[in-house]
Amino acid sequence: MTERKRQNSNTRRAMLANEIAQAIRLRAFRPGEWLRQIDLEERFQATRFDVRSALDELAVRKTIEHVPNRGYRVAEVDLKTYEEILATRIILERATAEGIVARIDEAGIARLDALAAQFSAAVRTGSRTEQSEINRAFHQFMYSFCGNAVLEEMIWSLRDRGRGSQITVWSSHELLQKSDREHYEMMAALKARDAERLAALIATHIAKGAPVGPVPVEPG
Amino acid sequence: MTERKRQNSNTRRAMLANEIAQAIRLRAFRPGEWLRQIDLEERFQATRFDVRSALDELAVRKTIEHVPNRGYRVAEVDLKTYEEILATRIILERATAEGIVARIDEAGIARLDALAAQFSAAVRTGSRTEQSEINRAFHQFMYSFCGNAVLEEMIWSLRDRGRGSQITVWSSHELLQKSDREHYEMMAALKARDAERLAALIATHIAKGAPVGPVPVEPG
DNA sequence: GGCGAAATTATTGGCGCCAATTTTGTTGCA
DNA sequence: TGCAACAAAATTGGCGCCAATAATTTCGCC
Numbered sequence: 001m002t003e004r005k006r007q008n009s010n011t012r013r014a015m016l017a018n019e020i021a022q023a024i025r026l027r028a029f030r031p032g033e034w035l036r037q038i039d040l041e042e043r044f045q046a047t048r049f050d051v052r053s054a055l056d057e058l059a060v061r062k063t064i065e066h067v068p069n070r071g072y073r074v075a076e077v078d079l080k081t082y083e084e085i086l087a088t089r090i091i092l093e094r095a096t097a098e099g100i101v102a103r104i105d106e107a108g109i110a111r112l113d114a115l116a117a118q119f120s121a122a123v124r125t126g127s128r129t130e131q132s133e134i135n136r137a138f139h140q141f142m143y144s145f146c147g148n149a150v151l152e153e154m155i156w157s158l159r160d161r162g163r164g165s166q167i168t169v170w171s172s173h174e175l176l177q178k179s180d181r182e183h184y185e186m187m188a189a190l191k192a193r194d195a196e197r198l199a200a201l202i203a204t205h206i207a208k209g210a211p212v213g214p215v216p217v218e219p220g
Numbered sequence: 221m222t223e224r225k226r227q228n229s230n231t232r233r234a235m236l237a238n239e240i241a242q243a244i245r246l247r248a249f250r251p252g253e254w255l256r257q258i259d260l261e262e263r264f265q266a267t268r269f270d271v272r273s274a275l276d277e278l279a280v281r282k283t284i285e286h287v288p289n290r291g292y293r294v295a296e297v298d299l300k301t302y303e304e305i306l307a308t309r310i311i312l313e314r315a316t317a318e319g320i321v322a323r324i325d326e327a328g329i330a331r332l333d334a335l336a337a338q339f340s341a342a343v344r345t346g347s348r349t350e351q352s353e354i355n356r357a358f359h360q361f362m363y364s365f366c367g368n369a370v371l372e373e374m375i376w377s378l379r380d381r382g383r384g385s386q387i388t389v390w391s392s393h394e395l396l397q398k399s400d401r402e403h404y405e406m407m408a409a410l411k412a413r414d415a416e417r418l419a420a421l422i423a424t425h426i427a428k429g430a431p432v433g434p435v436p437v438e439p440g
Numbered sequence: 441g442g443c444g445a446a447a448t449t450a451t452t453g454g455c456g457c458c459a460a461t462t463t464t465g466t467t468g469c470a
Numbered sequence: 471t472g473c474a475a476c477a478a479a480a481t482t483g484g485c486g487c488c489a490a491t492a493a494t495t496t497c498g499c500c
Contacts, residue, residue: 010288037482049455052483056273060280068230069461069482084370091315091371092308150304150381151311154374161370229484257452269485272453289452289491 016046016054021063024074024163026129031076031164035064062161075164082165085158090203092155096146097199101190104145109190112142116183123180131176138183142190170209179209229270236266236274241283244294244383246349251296251384255284282381295384302385305378310423312375316366317419321410324365329410332362336403343400351396358403362410390429399429 020040023029040051059066065075077085104112115138122131136159143152170176182205189198240260243249260271279286285295297305324332335358342351356379363372390396402425409417 010286038480047455053276056276057280060277066230071482081370084368087368088312088371088374091311095308095311148304148307150301150378151308154308154378158370158374256450258450267485291452 012046012050013053013057016044016050017057017061019044020054020058021061021160024063025160026132029074031074031166034071034073036071061157063164075161077162077165079165079167082162082167085162085165086206089155089158089162090206092151092158093143093202093206094199096143096148096151096155097202098195099146099148100142101193101195101198103147104142104190108141108145109187112138112190113187115141116180116187119183120180123176128170131170135179142186175209179205229273232266232270233273233277236264236270237277237281239264240274240278241281241380244283245352245380249294251294251386254291254293256291281377283384295381296386297382297384299385299387302382302387305382305385306426309375309378309382310426312371312378313363313422313426314419316363316368316371316375317415317422319366319368320362321413321415321418323367324362324410328361328365329407332358332410333407335361336400336407339403340400343396348390351390355399362406395429399425 020029020035029035035055037048037051037055040046040055041048044051046054055064055066055072058064059072062075064072066072115134119131119134119138122134126134140156143155146152170179182201186198186201186205189195189201240249240255249255255275257268257271257275260266260275261268264271266274275284275286275292278284279292282295284292286292335354339351339354339358342354346354360376363375366372390399402421406418406421406425409415409421
């Protein structure tokens with residue numbers, strides 16, 4: 001099989017869009033930074049056409065912003081929008097608790113424990129990137145048990161959008177450690193099958209994880 | 221000003237995408253139906269390029285589905301996904317209640333009353349399309365007071381996606397009248413500034429408006 | 441007449457060219 | 471030296487052509 005079947009543009013575009021999105025998540029491109037098509041062509045070894053498609057897709061997803069005749073840049077999320085994103089995330093992520101508690105099995109709990117431990121390790125010795133990705137993996141795996149794929153999509157879409165804010169997540173090492181501790185509290189609630197406590201923990205995890213002023217009230 | 225300033229493709233694409241989306245909402249194109257690019261060119265007087273861009277955008281928004289080398293078709297939402305959309309809508313739309321009650325003013329209430337009355341009239345004498353659009357206007361205006369633009373976006377994105385289901389909304393005239401009555405119940409809760417009641421009404425409005433089997437449990 | 445294969449037609453989709461626009465650099469003048 | 475006008479370079483973006491693929495029809499054979 002020397003000649004690999006050529007992928008259709010659909011797939012290539014989606015892959016490229018995800019690669020760029022990941023680069024943005026990892027802060028390889030900072031909020032407000034212009035994404036020059038020529039650079040992206042080289043960096044990701046893609047044609048100009050694919051780059052443009054991928055950028056269009058990300059613009060629809062609001063990960064980046066399109067300015068006519070200027071190009072595409074990483075979306076800068078203003079404070080108001082950032083707080084709205086946080087408030088909406090709290091609404092959505094809280095709502096996963098019930099399903100997770102109802103559906104997660106022993107194997108899932110074990111794997112989550114492992115991810116929590118990985119995060120602890122990353123807090124001590126890992127890079128910012130590792131911390132971020134492991135944290136993401138922890139939450140992604142946890143939410144995957146909620147039993148509502150649409151809900152999950154919404155959550156990740158919002159989480160990605162929130163990256164465009166200037167507010168530095170985990171601004172202090174202290175906050176990072178707090179996040180770490182909260183993961184274990186979540187695990188405890190999970191093992192106790194206490195959905196309400198899990199929901200509350202998720203809410204504070206989101207609200208307190210980002211050091212913005214007065215946190216919007218979550219419904220309850 | 222004989223020569224109008226030419227719009228950039230950005231705007232044209234977005235406008236076309238919205239026109240197509242509306243046509244889908246109004247069931248001019250049915251779930252599963254193929255959207256042939258040539259037809260769309262004619263119908264909306266657009267270039268092929270613009271049509272493709274708009275279709276791509278709608279595919280990202282999941283209003284339509286893209287099948288390589290076959291084209292684009294109105295997304296068919298399977299029952300499971302439909303129920304997930306409903307469940308997620310309940311989560312999100314419930315959450316608007318608090319903000320609406322807190323923020324809506326007398327003028328807003330008056331306008332909502334008028335929209336509710338318009339809907340009643342449409343239930344009696346209007347076409348299916350009118351009913352649908354007025355209902356949309358009612359909810360759109362109400363939710364616009366929730367104070368969270370991001371939350372609103374999510375809601376409308378989900379509502380659009382739900383259109384792709386084969387399940388006929390308002391399958392019976394009875395259900396339509398029930399929706400009508402519920403609007404007035406919402407108005408009453410709104411006037412009483414009772415956020416919790418409003419939230420509960422919104423939840424049943426969504427769940428009972430669509431005659432699917434067992435309705436997913438809403439959190440709370 | 442029924443069925444499968446081949447030819448024809450219809451439709452989609454990759455992509456590169458070059459015009460439009462913006463940005464950067466340079467020159468000339470007060 | 472500062473500023474404005476002009477020129478050059480860089481970058482984006484519209485769009486049409488035609489190859490690739492799928493759908494349809496025709497044809498020939500059993």
